[in-house]
Amino acid sequence: MNLRSIKNEITLMLIALSAVFILLAIFSLISAPLIFGLRVIIEAGLPFFTTTPAGPGEESPGGIYYTLIGSVLMISLSVAIAFPIGFFSGVYINEYSQTKLATLAESASHFLSEVPSIILGIFIYAIYVLATKKTSLVAGALSLSLAILPYTVVQVRESLRVIPFTYREAAYSLGLPRWKTVFFVLVPMNMRGILVGLLSAFLRAFSETAPVLFTAGAAFYGFYGLDGPSSTLPLLVWNFARTPYENWQKLAWGASFILALVSISLSLIIRKATKEVRF
Amino acid sequence: MENPAVRIQNLNVYYGNEQVLFNINLSVPRNSVYAILGPSGCGKSTLLRTINRLIELRPEARVEGKVEIMGIDVYRELPREQVARLAGMVFQMPNPLPHLSIYDNVALGPRLHGVAKGRKLDEIVREALEQAGLWEEVKNKLKKPATSLSGGQQQRLCIARALALRPPVLLMDEPTANLDPVNASKIEELIRKLSRETTIIIVTHDPEQAKRVANRGAIIFKGKIVKENFIDTLFTVPYHELIQKLTMEERIIVEALQEKR
Amino acid sequence: MNRDMLRIMLSIPGVLLLSIDILLILVLFKESIPVLTYEGLRIFTEFQWNAAEDPAKEVYGIIPPLVGSLYVAILAIMFAAFFSISLTVFIQEIIPYRARLAIEELINVAASFPTVLYGFWGLTLIVPLVRQLAVKLGYVNVTGASIVTAGLVLSTMIAPYSTAIIKSVYASVPLSYIEAIASLGATKIERAIIVLRMISPAIVSSLLLGFGRAVGETTAVTLVIGNAYRLPLDPFLPASTVTSLIANNFGMATYYKYEYSALMFAALVLLIISSFFSYVGLRLANVSVKIVRGEQL
Secondary structure (H helix, E strand, O other), rough: OOHHHHHHHHHHHHHHHHHHEEEEHHHHHHHHHHHHHHHHHHOOOHHHHHHHHOOOOOOOOOHHHHHHHHHHHHHHHHHHHHHHHHHHHHHHHOOOOHHHHHHHHHHHHHHHHHOOOHHHHHHHHHHHHHHHHOOHHHHHHHHHHHHHHHEEEEEEEEHHHOHHHHHHHHHOOOOOOOOHHHHHHHHOOOOHHHHHHHHHHHHHHHHHHHHOOOOOOOOOOOOOOOOOOOOOOOHHHHHHHOOOOOHHHHHHHHHHHHHHHHHHHHHHHHHHHHHHHOO | OOOEEEEEEEEEEEEEEEEEEEEEEEOOOOOOOOEEEEOOOOHHHHHHHOOOOHHHHHOOEEEEEEEEOOOOOOOOOHHHHHHHHEEEEEOOOOOOOOOOHHHHHHHHHHHOOOOOHHHHHHHHHHHHHHHOOOHHHHHOOOOOHHHHOHHHHHHHHHHHHHHOOOOOOEEEOOOOOOOOHHHHHHHHHHHHHHHHEEEEEEEEOOOOHHHHHHHEEEEEOOOOOEEEEEEEHHHOOHHHHHHHHHHHHHHHHHHHHHHHO | OHHHHHHHHHHHHHHHHHHHHHHHHHHHHHEEEEEHHOOOOOOOOOOEEEEEOHHHHEEEEHHHHHHHHHHHOOOOOHHHHHHHHHHHHHHHHHOOOHHHHHHHHHHHHHHOOOOHHHHHHHHHHHHHHHHHHHHHOOOOOOOOOHHHHHHHHHHHHHHHHHHHHHHHHOOOOOOHHHHHHHHOOOOHHHHHHHHHHOOOOHHHHHHHHHHHHHOOOHHHHHHHOOOOOOOOOOOOEOOOOOOHHHHHHHHHHHOOOOHHHHHHHHHHHHHHHHHHHHHHHHHHHHHHHHHOOOOOO
């Protein structure tokens, strides 16, 4: 074996070892909440979904009932706010791509996507929470909508952009005005792309913690309306994972299981749907 | 033929389950130019890539038979990396590596194989560029990026790059297909000159080019050799007529088979 | 509905987007003013964070957590670079096709995984490991939460993204170049190294983007960094970043006169740094696309 093949072999081993190392790390990252969390949920049974968190140091972890409600409502609200804005922005940017506003809007969207998510939270805090003098579910939803808005814009724009020009030409030649072409021909053509955008928005809203840290409050023990403090699953994990009590740690793992499961499922679905776009 | 530069015996090549080359047998005499012609998709590029084992880049490719360069069985007696020292390759689209300078492009082969360093490497690069007829044009800008050259110059750079390892055989895959007529004829002249010391196998779709540069050749149709001879004899039936006739025959056979079903 | 009406109606969301951005920057600026008028440049020279009832005693210095943010981010991209380059070559050149799909799915899932779970995993698995390592290195009485821990956790977070970027650029290098390199007798590994050099702007670009991300990450970092306010000269000791500073203190900030403003200013600085690296990263990405296409630069 000469120097050249020795160098080759060593480099190969180095590459393989570090790749396997990081893959193992990622694998442990993803399976930890699945395994530990599932164990907690099985142990706790149905009450895990229907009760409130127990006190510190008690036997059972309690449940995540109100947090589940809070999560569902907050995410739905944030998507309801962000998706229409993102959708129409995406349409505009694609349709009027030569205008200055389109370029500006696109840069604005990109800028927003790069803003650290905690800053989104303190922004909403400054303009909404301080004004209303309280943390609330709505405030949380507003923060989350800022986080998901840029992704929606990009998704919608892309789904329109990839439609071959011939379809647009065909619609015009049939006498359809522009707005009908866009909304009744092009958008339905790539419904899949639009839906993927919707799913991605849900996924992002579901997984974010930092934006809601100071806007949604930390209400794990009750539901206080849209106007009152609330909580989400990531927020629950954030709060309870740092405590020294074993039952609270278990609570965090249980919530992590749901977070992980939903995140994995949505990721796989989105990936699968993105692959099949064909015209 | 005694001591051919390249000898191919009973070569059958498959991509997965599909066979693309059928029972190829040919010998290429030393220090000559050998042309391989055929319509698109007939397998001539595949054949060329089988000679230097480049076909192994495709994981689904399977090679059966024997390929010898200078008497060495390149599939059984050599590791794949060493074949480059026996056969260099030039491609249809000039492809100097864009992130490297002119010098570094030519020096890439020798550096990979640890052939030379420093002054000696400079000499090798110079020699290769001179052989490719490019030295005078680039000697003062060796460190410039290779992409700063014109198309014709880039192709000559690729020739120099292949020659830097001093291979006895040079494989050329339609080297002038993407060049204008002026540059194309420069390359053809280069080919004639190089063939005095190097064996050149050139794939081309242009029978006139084959007549201009080659001594001997083979016509491939649908993966099989249909004619193999000295260039003058090869074209006793004009090339295009031959291809037309073969295409029609093929069609008749295919239709007959379909009717049978 | 005529053309102009449509256009006007459609442009409203676009204008909204733009306004949000502008408003955000303005708010950060506006809210930073109080602490700047109170402390002036001392906010860069003080190395303490003292929220006190008596406004005269409030002192805020953002340099220690800022250095912490940069330190963590640099470690994170160093590790991430190593991992994502290896992973790219591993996937593209070493493993068989079937295994490739499974690994790509794994990476894809990791890229969208909630960051708080990264933090929780870091807290459970990485912190004890770093503690063991630190003890071996002679540290006594450390929890294992530190700059190094945060760097490792963040590198695991960045690696899926940068791997995806590097891999896609790697895979899009034209076959012609691959054939040219192979025809010169390069082995698989040698060929991979040459291609990596060819796409190096893309690699740097993905790392710069990762740096921007790392600097802005909150939950994963705060859970494992130990949240001690200090200038992080020793990477194995607990420290803090701008994001962990905000995460830990913002809740109570309005009770004090200047802390809210100080945190807003810290956020502004964070935004500027993160945007800068993202911008540079993006510019480089365009350069690398040009190289792969063989265009003149």
